[in-house]
Amino acid sequence: MxxxxxxxxxxxxxxxxxxxxxxxxxxxxxxxxxxxxxxxxxxxxxxxxxxxxxxxxxxxxxxxxxxxxxxxxxxxxxxxxxxxxxxxxxxxxxxxxxxxxxxxxxxxxxxxxxxxxxxxxxxxxxxxxxxxxxxxxxxxxxxxxxxxxxxxxxxxxxxxxxxxxxxxxxxxxxxxxxxxxxxxxxxxxxxxxxxxxxxxxxxxxxxAQAYKDAVIAAGPEDIVVTDRITGNPASWLAKSIEKVEKQPQLGSKRWLDIWSAGQSVAQxxxxxxxxxxxxxxxxxxxxxxxxxxxxxxx
Ligand SMILES: Cc1cc2nc3c(=O)[nH]c(=O)nc-3n(C[C@H](O)[C@H](O)[C@H](O)COP(=O)(O)O)c2cc1C
CATH class of the missing domain: 3.20.20.70 (Aldolase class I)
Structure with a gap:
């Protein structure tokens, strides 16, 4: 090469x-x-x-x-x-x-x-x-x-x-x-x-293994850009946000389950x-x- x-x-x-x-x-x-x-x-x-x-x-x-x-x-x-x-x-x-x-x-x-x-x-x-x-x-x-x-x-x-x-x-x-x-x-x-x-x-x-699996399973349409999580625009696996928002009892640990990834999940x-x-x-x-x-x- x-x-x-x-x-x-x-x-x-x-x-x-x-x-x-x-x-x-x-x-x-x-x-x-x-x-x-x-x-x-x-x-x-x-x-x-x-x-x-x-x-x-x-x-x-x-x-x-x-x-x-x-x-x-x-x-x-x-x-x-x-x-x-x-x-x-x-x-x-x-x-x-x-x-x-x-x-x-x-x-x-x-x-x-x-x-x-x-x-x-x-x-x-x-x-x-x-x-x-x-x-x-x-x-x-x-x-x-x-x-x-x-x-x-x-x-x-x-x-x-x-x-x-x-x-x-x-x-x-x-x-x-x-x-x-x-x-x-x-x-x-x-x-x-x-x-x-x-x-x-x-x-x-x-x-986490589930995070890696989610990156593999996702397509670029599954990525959402929002400033709601950190205050600045960032890319996230939309489903991980939805899941965490349905479980407010997770409390301060919730951000560990909100997974960042970009549109190149496509590849x-x-x-x-x-x-x-x-x-x-x-x-x-x-x-x-x-x-x-x-x-x-x-
Ligand atoms: C999970 C995750 C965490 C990141 N954390 C940081 C960070 O701590 N500091 C930083 O400068 N960039 C951070 N980035 C941005 C990357 O350094 C890089 O700019 C970006 O991932 C490149 O785009 P790509 O994901 O499409 O390859 C992070 C990106 C991801 C996916």
């Missing part, structure tokens, strides 16, 4: 421009390790770890399993001990920081001094320009139809728009779960893709090891590029 080289693979020293999405309560050490080992970039969201000791243990276990690059999603708000989290991550060789909430300037210098990169997730040009003023190295275009908090502009439109107007490398997120979709994103200028929903149905994801047919998904995507990407070339007539 041919390798895939982009600005992002060169920046991070990885084989494929495929990032395993940070997913709250879903992506932990095992998933990140599997993605990185397969040649992509595995990530974890730091809010998954309640204490610094838990985070340290996780980083240690990742480092025991692989010396390949990994990334984190760091929340730069007063609610989180981000300074201590940052120091720990840098100590354990994390070199990719995806920011959410707060000002990326708070970490940019320290990350850069260690040779790392800071990318900001954005859903609009206004957010992209603001992130550029904060000294980020690139943007994640969070498009419509993606899992978790999502945007309203399709990634295939947002990526070239941001790339042109902001002038930074742009990663595509939202609705990308196959090599063909990845080829489309790279064709419109993305330097890498983030894959979330597809990786929920993997052996390494820490989602999820079975549970697979995450590494296989990354390698399959890279293989399919190469095949699609070859096929597209064959459509050209002299």
């Amino acid at each position: 041919l390798g895939i080289k982009t600005v992002f693979t060169e920046m991070l020293g990885i084989d494929y421009p495929i990032i395993g999405a940070p997913m709250f309560l879903v992506s932990y050490e095992e998933l990140a390790v599997a993605v990185s080992r397969a040649g992509g970039l595995g990530t974890i969201p730091l809010p998954n770890y309640r204490t610094l000791a838990d985070l340290k243990k996780a980083l240690e276990s990742i480092r025991k399993a692989t010396d390949k690059p990994i990334g984190v999603n760091i929340h730069l708000s007063g609610k989180f001990p981000w300074k201590e989290q940052l120091a720990l991550c840098l100590d354990y060789g994390v070199r990719f920081f995806l920011t959410a909430l707060g000002d990326p300037r708070l970490i940019a210098n320290e990350v850069h001094a260690c040779g790392g990169k800071v990318f900001a997730g954005v859903v609009s040009l206004e957010q992209g320009l603001r992130a550029r003023n904060c000294g980020v190295d690139g943007l994640v275009a969070v498009g419509a139809g993606g899992g978790g908090h999502c945007g309203s502009i399709p990634a295939l439109i947002l990526v070239p728009y941001l790339k042109e107007k902001v002038g930074l490398p742009v990663i595509a997120a939202g609705g990308i779960s196959t090599g063909a979709q990845m080829a489309a994103a790279i064709a419109v200028g993305a330097c890498a893709v983030i894959v979330g929903t597809r990786l929920i149905a993997t052996s390494e994801a820490r989602a 999820v047919g079975e549970i697979k090891p995450a590494g296989e998904i990354i390698k399959d995507m890279a293989r399919e990407y190469s095949e699609v590029c070859r096929c597209l070339k064959n459509t050209l007539v002299p």
